[in-house]
Amino acid sequence: MRNIILIFVALAAFSCTDQLNEINANPNATEKPQAAYLLTGVEKQGADLYWGTYYNLSSTLLFVQHWARIQYPEPDRYEFSNTSAELTTLWNTGYATLVTDLNTIIAFPNEEANSNYKGIAQILRSWVFLLLTDTYGDIPYSEVGKTLVPKYDKQQDVYTGLLDELSQAAALLDASNGSISGDVIYKGDVAKWGKLAHSLRLRIALRIADRDDNLAKQTIASLNVADLIASNDETFQFTFGSSPQHNPQSAHFDTRDDYRISKTIVDKLITLNDPRLPVYAQLPSDTSVYIGAGNGLSNSAAQNQGLSKTSLPGAYFLQPNAPAVIYSYSEVLFNLAEAVARTYISGNAEDYYKQAITASLNQFKITNATDINTYLAQPSVQYDAANYKRAIGEQKWIALFGQGPEAFTELRRLDYPQLTAGPASVLEGKIPVRFFYPGTEQSLNKDNHAAAVASQGVDLLTTKLWFDVN
Amino acid sequence: MRMKKTVQSILSKKTFCSFVIIFTLSIGAYGQTPLKGNVIDDATGEPLSGVSIQVKQGKESTYTNSKGEFVLTTAQPLPVELKINHIGYKPVEITVNDNNHVTVALEEAVNNLNEVVVAALGITREKKSLGYATQKVKGDELTASKETNIVNALAGRIAGVRTTNSQGDMGSARIVIRGETSIAGNNQPLFVIDGVPVDNSQLTAPNVGGGQSRDFKNAIADLNPEDIASLNVLKGPNAAALYGSRAAHGVVLITTKSGKNKQGLGITANIGLTLANVATLTDFQDVFGQGENGEFSYVDGKGGGVNDGADESWGPKLDGRLIPQFHSNGVPVPFVAHPNNVKDFFETGITNDYGVAIAGSDEKYDFRLGANHQKQTGTVPNTEVNKTNLTLHSDYQIHKRIKVGANANYIVTDAPNLPGGSYGQRAAGVMLQFLWFGRQVDMAELKKDYTRNWNNSYYSNPYWRAYYNTTSQDRNRFIGDVHFDISIAEGLNFKFRSGTDYYNDRRKYKIKTGTNGTPDGSYTEDAYTISESNTEALLSYTKKLADDISFDILGGFNVRNNSYANNYQRAPKLAAPDLFTLSNSKDPLESSNYYSRLRVYSGFASAQVGYKDYAYLNLTGRNDISSTLPAQNRSYFYPSITGSIILSQLLGLQGGVLDYAKIRGGWAEVGNDAEPYQLATVYNIQTAFDGNPIQTSSKTKNNPDIKAEKTKSTEIGFEAALFGNRASIDIALYNANSIDQILKVQTSAASGYDYQLINAGKINNKGIEIQLGVVPVKTSKFKWNLDLNYAVNRSKVVELDKEGLLQRYVIGAPSVQIVAAVGEKYGAIFGTAYKRDAQGNIIVDNNGRPKAAAENTILGYYTPEWAGAISNTFTYKRISLSALIDASIGGSIYSGSAQTGYYAGVYPGTLPGRDAEHGGLTFTDANGKTRDDGIIFDGVKEDGSKNTTILSAEDYYKSSYSINEAYIYDASYVKLREIALSYSFSKKTIKKIGLEGLTLSAIVRNVAFLYRTAKHIDPEAALNTSNGAQGYEVLSLPTTRSFGFNVNIKF
CATH class of the missing domain: 2.170.130.10 (TonB-dependent receptor, plug domain)
Known part of the structure; x- marks a missing residue:
């Protein structure tokens, strides 16, 4: 019978192959990616992720007590499951969007992407992997994109690998290799990308400093300060546009009113007479003093603080085009201060520390020299050589306001300021020190997930990561 | 020539197909006594054409015409006995005593051999x-x-x-x-x-x-x-x-109904009225009102007062104490229960049906023209659906060998507003606001003024949402075909049909300016155009090869074209208030569109061989060529072989109690192609940023080597009829394996893609189905029909990918995951469970709250263990009463409604422990306040000691919120689905008023649950029709109970 049927359809089969191919050509999307378009996409989507509702507003910004939730404070009490978007978005967007698009650029033949594209892509990819390991610990790294079920690499191996990758990436960059379009952050200035690569190496070296002092020292010693981000103009930040491509923090307040600035940081800024207070916070509509909201309260306690009696985050942060700061000049200076303090490089730690604070104040448009010097002269602000982690930790925490992911990692590494979990928080008085792996990993990458948990420790919010010694 | 052979072969079987014998014997009859009459279907009163009428004592016979009438002249003197036979009906013998018109009603035969x-x-x-x-x-x-x-x-x-x-x-x-x-x-x-x-x-x-x-x-x-x-x-x-x-x-x-065999004017009119009310609305507690921690006072409904932004009922007792409320302008008024506040929101849904059909036929043509209008208003205020159906069914015998025809259905659905579903969110969801609710809320006060509300943190007034935030749907659909049949020669026929299904579906979503959560309002248009067309040619040939062997063969060709287009545009913020146009947008429009099409060429053939009318073998084969598959795999073939043996005939078992027995069996394979555009991996375009185009991964890795998936199924069955067709049974056993499934598997994002298309996966389904029909009582006036059906299906996911890397496929993840897990039944509900010790005790943390297990587990399966139904129909003279009970036993459902209902304290289940009166323990809380709403979670600490930490009732009932296991329910139910009563007037009665038929009927649907454990929902509910939304319910609208009345008139 088969033969009879084949005769029936043979004619169609011969005459229609082209036609059927044409019918199945997808009119909705392109099969042909372009490096410039992918690059814009990664920068935009990376900024949306880093500064976004899930990874920033309703997780890390609460953990570091920059912000507090006045309505629906469950995330502020750390009531998450392993499917909560707050904890899974970094993983899903980081891998399936950012790393994948960057891998596409890296895999292009040279005619389609010159080596500058590839260098930039590798730098951005290193940044994404850094976020992932800082947040989850052991992560898929060496096998990403190569198998359905990539293994998890140890955090130490990820950091070490990224240090190498960033060196390679910096070496790919040269203005003579061809121009770059689609770069909405540095406008194709490859020198600035090179500075970012080296600055990221500085950041990573300090991450591992408490564990692998030698490699940290060797890495930082090899850096040339002049090759680092050298001014606020060179800060790695994404400047948003107007609605709907506006700053995610601004976008959130368009329709919701869930957050206030945290009481913890407001009180600290008040204590320090910090000129950044009016930038970081708004006056409540009912009072003329800045009042932060408590973290980790019960729903009723949170609401009873009163929406009109507590301070919103500063207008600077809520304007549509507010930048998503990813690596600031101020952070570079804090890192150099710490590198000196750790005797990795020579120099004056206190000078770097003061420059870092100054850079931060400048970043928020506080430029009056008298005000700055008055601030720096206060004993409570002064550098503490005996406990550099405290001094740097506290000031870095203030400088990183709004930049939850980095603040979260540095808080865990430097252990200052010492924060207290909110009264109704659910981790027995602890503050999270990592994210859960997404629950989907248990379904989709079962064995590798199990191996990672066996190696790193139970998949809990309170399981310390390798870099986090204390 | 052919007829003669048939007759001979049948004659040898004697008792079989007696009507054919009669036909043959009647040739050449002549007569003296004229007889006349007509034959109708006993159940419907419709005339029956082609019915054989034979004089028992003589040779004369005839057939009824298209109006069911016959005239016969016999040589026999009166009284004459007539034998009346028709396919699918029980044979009847009557005695005719005079020359008057006789009407014979034939009863449909159950499991008749020749059905x-x-x-x-x-x-x-x-x-x-x-x-x-x-x-x-x-x-x-x-x-x-x-x-x-x-x-x-x-x-x-x-x-x-x-x-x-x-x-x-x-x-x-x-x-x-x-x-x-x-x-x-x-x-x-x-x-x-x-x-x-x-x-x-x-x-x-x-x-x-x-x-x-x-x-x-x-x-x-x-x-x-x-x-x-x-x-x-x-x-x-x-x-x-x-x-x-x-x-x-x-x-x-x-x-669909055709115009054949119509009597009278052939006009049928139908008027129906159905009233519906909510049947499965959950119960609520009416002891405590809105607030938190036992405290509440309203100022602005968004945190300005005491807990007035809370959309929960953990507030003060509803004991009449004086508290300012949303409708009291700051004046303290009695805080009292309104037990029916949610129920009062719902209305009685009304459905009106008006239908008329005109049908007619003669020797050459038949047609039926039908028109029906249905207007339905829902139980949710301001919801309405109007549907108009126009249908035409026609055939014309243009030549003795050629018949042409056309069918057309034109359907207009116009819904000004549909009820907000689970995902309506704050702007439109209906049950969302009633499960997050203050139990004291007086619905009548909300109805008075849509601009005020009990809570302004999250919601707008429910009437505001119902009347202002609307979603309309307009659908215009045409289904129709043209066809012709050519009888080329004896036994050789050619059929051609070209048909289409085409519709436009346009939805408009309006959110009014000032709606809480969408302060600027918004406007969305979402439009679809869907079409499928099939053109088919079929050549068939029927032949008796030898006396005992007959065969039917056919071969054909089909071309199928499908297309899909979607165009979505949204003004996310309105510029001028309440002007719902796309151009009135403050922000750039959000828009997307999607087009797809596919074409399949198919050739198919089948052959049936019959031996002595008791053994049959059927072979089929089909070859498809699909545009969705890559060129090298585009063509795929699949066969089937099935057969049956009429045991009763083969073994000569007929007579006595056994009327009929048959065994059947077969094996079949079906191939299936992919969706359009699953071959090449593509990149999506997003709105350009500052003039820079954005391209990004579609997150799905497609597969250029996809081949057709196959389902192979084996089935055997047994049918029997007993006691003069008073009892019948049909049993089927089947085993189906689906292999090489085209799966868009969710993969770890770390693989680089969220989804990858693979050509693997195997799922097995096996099961038993039993249908039983019994007529326990039957007299000339009274009849009781009892029908039972029962089915068990067991599925097992055998493998997902060939390498065994994937253990679970996520079918859907509304909040718990619905998965297909290797080695498990399909549709496992996978999520967080309580952390338990070896003895199964729930482990609590230092605060006395239950801990969640670190690893997700399978919490249940949405597929039932078995399902069945019992239908009883009692017919007394012209009255018929029937009842249908159906059951679905086993299986689980995750209830997002319960998760909310407990968290928000609106369920009656949150009363135990809420004060001393309800068994609450006295304790001192962290603020040093003594309270009487303490509860200890029944569990153990990590060290194995009994938990003794007292939680407040509010904390207690909220403590399981993120533990999915707490909201898994047994989905079993037994429903009294339907009770129906109808009365058909006798022809004699209504002829006097010029009618051909008049039937009155009344029906109640979803009468009652006879059994269910998930009391707060309809366990039959699901989120929507997709696989991954089964076994999952969240904030679903209550099911309705309906009362229908219908009048059917034939002219």
Whole structure:
């Protein structure tokens, strides 16, 4: 019978192959990616992720007590499951969007992407992997994109690998290799990308400093300060546009009113007479003093603080085009201060520390020299050589306001300021020190997930990561 | 010539097919006594044509004409005995004493040997020759139910058919036959109307928030049951293999009414009224009102007062104490319960049906023209659906060898506003606001002024949402075909049919300016154009080869074209208030569109060989060439072989108690192609940023080497009729393996993609279906029919990928995951469980709250253990009373409503422990306050010691919020689905008032639950019709109970 049927359809089969191919050509999307378009996409989507509702507003910004939730404070009490978007978005967007698009650029033949594209892509990819390991610990790294079920690499191996990758990436960059379009952050200035690569190496070296002092020292010693981000103009930040491509923090307040600035940081800024207070916070509509909201309260306690009696985050942060700061000049200076303090490089730690604070104040448009010097002269602000982690930790925490992911990692590494979990928080008085792996990993990458948990420790919010010694 | 051979072969069988003998013997008769009369169907009163009338004592015989009338002249003197025979009806003998007109009513035979059924491709076959199970539902059973969605009308009627409905009485319904045979596919059967395959999708644009806020009806709900003559279910690949790719999930064949055999003027009018009210609304507690921590006072409803931003009922006792409330302008007024506040929001839904059909026929033509208008208002205020169906069914014998015809259905659905579904969110969800609720809220006060509200943090006034935040739907649909049949020579026929199903569906979503959560308002248009066309040519040949062997062969060719277009545009913020146009947008419009099309060329053939009318063998084969597959795999072939043996005839067992016994069996394979555009991996374009185009991964890795997936099914069955057809049984056993499934598997994002297309996966379904029909009592005036059906299906996911890397496939993840896990039943509910010790005690943390297990586990399966139904019909003279009870036992459902209801403290289940009166423990809280609402969670600490930490009731009931296990319920239910009563006036009575027929009927649907454990919901509910939304309910609208009244008049 088969033969009879084949005769029936043979004619169609011969005459229609082209036609059927044409019918199945997808009119909705392109099969042909372009490096410039992918690059814009990664920068935009990376900024949306880093500064976004899930990874920033309703997780890390609460953990570091920059912000507090006045309505629906469950995330502020750390009531998450392993499917909560707050904890899974970094993983899903980081891998399936950012790393994948960057891998596409890296895999292009040279005619389609010159080596500058590839260098930039590798730098951005290193940044994404850094976020992932800082947040989850052991992560898929060496096998990403190569198998359905990539293994998890140890955090130490990820950091070490990224240090190498960033060196390679910096070496790919040269203005003579061809121009770059689609770069909405540095406008194709490859020198600035090179500075970012080296600055990221500085950041990573300090991450591992408490564990692998030698490699940290060797890495930082090899850096040339002049090759680092050298001014606020060179800060790695994404400047948003107007609605709907506006700053995610601004976008959130368009329709919701869930957050206030945290009481913890407001009180600290008040204590320090910090000129950044009016930038970081708004006056409540009912009072003329800045009042932060408590973290980790019960729903009723949170609401009873009163929406009109507590301070919103500063207008600077809520304007549509507010930048998503990813690596600031101020952070570079804090890192150099710490590198000196750790005797990795020579120099004056206190000078770097003061420059870092100054850079931060400048970043928020506080430029009056008298005000700055008055601030720096206060004993409570002064550098503490005996406990550099405290001094740097506290000031870095203030400088990183709004930049939850980095603040979260540095808080865990430097252990200052010492924060207290909110009264109704659910981790027995602890503050999270990592994210859960997404629950989907248990379904989709079962064995590798199990191996990672066996190696790193139970998949809990309170399981310390390798870099986090204390 | 051929007839003669037939006669001879039948003569040798003597008792068989007596009507044919009569036909032969009647040739050449002449007579003296004239007799006249007509023959009608006993049940419907419709005239029957082609009925054989034979004089018992003599040789004379004739057939009824198209009006069911006969005239016969016999040589025999009066009284004359007549034998009356018709296919599918019980033979009757009557005695005629005079020359007056006689009316003979024939009763339909159950399991009659010669029953003719519609098989694949619309071919009619004698049921005895089929090697697989089919089951028929008559049109009047469907119309009687008065369901507005025909899928709901099938509930409990057919063994192995499972239906679920989603949202109240205006939403979608899902049908699955013999379990889920596809891991990722939609698993619903193909619907075919008069030979034209039609669409039954539930359209929602992907990745658009607004698209999901309503549970739009599945497309087959467009049909008007009044137009349906019969519905035949082909339950699996064995029956449906000739339909090709889409047959793996079975086929529902719908035959619409034609104009044949009409009497009188042929006008039928129908008027129906159905009233519906909410039937499964949960109970609420009415002891405590809005607030937190026992405190509440209203100022602005968004945190300005004491807990007045809270949308929960953990506030003060409803004891009449004086508290300012939303309607009191700051004046303290009594804080009291309004137990019916939610119930009062719902209204009585009213459905009006007006239908008229004109039918007529003569020797050459027949036609039926039907028009029906249905207006339905829902139980949710300001909801309405209007549906108009116009149908034309016509055939014309243009030449003695050529018949041409055309069918057309034009359906206009106009819904000014549909009820907000689970995903309506704050702007439109209905139950959302009532489960997050203050129990003291006086609904009447909300109704007085839509601008005020009990809570302004999250919601707008429920009437504001119902009347201002609307979603409309307009659908224009045409289903039709042209066809012609040519009788080329004796036994050789050619059929041609070209049919189409085409519709536009446009939805408009309005959110009023000033709505809480969407302060600027918004406007969205979402439009679809869907079409499917099929052109088919079929050549068939029937021949008796030898005396004992007959065969039918056919071969054909089909071209199918499908297309889909979606255009979505949204003004996310309105510029000028309340001007709902796309151009009135403050922000750039959000827009997307999606087009797809596919074409399949198919060639098919079948052969049936019959031996001595008791053994049959059927072979089929089909070869498809699909545009969705890569060139090298584009063509795929699949065969089937089925057979049947009429044991009673073979073994000579007829007579005595046994009327009929048959065994059947077969093996079939069905191939299935991919979706369009699953070969090449693509990149999506997003809105350009600052003039820079954005391209990004579609997150799905496609597969250029995809090949067709296959379902292989083995089925055996047994049928018997006993006691003069007073009892009948049909048993089917089947085993289906679906292999090489085209799976868009969710993969770890770390693989680089969220989804990858693989060609693997194997799922097994096996099961038993039993249908039993009994007529326990039958007298001339009274008859009791008892029908039972029972079905068990067991599915097992055998493998996902060939390498065994994947252990679970996520079918859906509304909040718990619905997965297909290797080695497990399909549709496992996978999520967080309580952390337990070795003894099974729940472990609590230092605060006395339950801990969640670190690893997710399977919490249940949405597929039931078994399903069955009992239908009883009692007929006394012209009154008929019937009741349908159906049961679905086993299976689980995750209730998002319960998760909310407990958290927000509105469920009666949150009363225990809330004060001393309700058994609360006295304790001192962290603030040093002494309180009497303490509860200890029943569990142990990590060290194994008994938990002694006292939680406040509020903390206690909130403590399991993120533990999915706490909200898993047994989905078993037994429903008294339907009670129906009808009365048909006798012809004699109504002839006097000029009518041909008059039937009055009344029906109650969803009468009561006879059993269920999930008391707060309808466990039959699901989120929508997709696989991954089964076993999951969240904030679903209550199911309705309806009371229908109907008048059917024939002129």
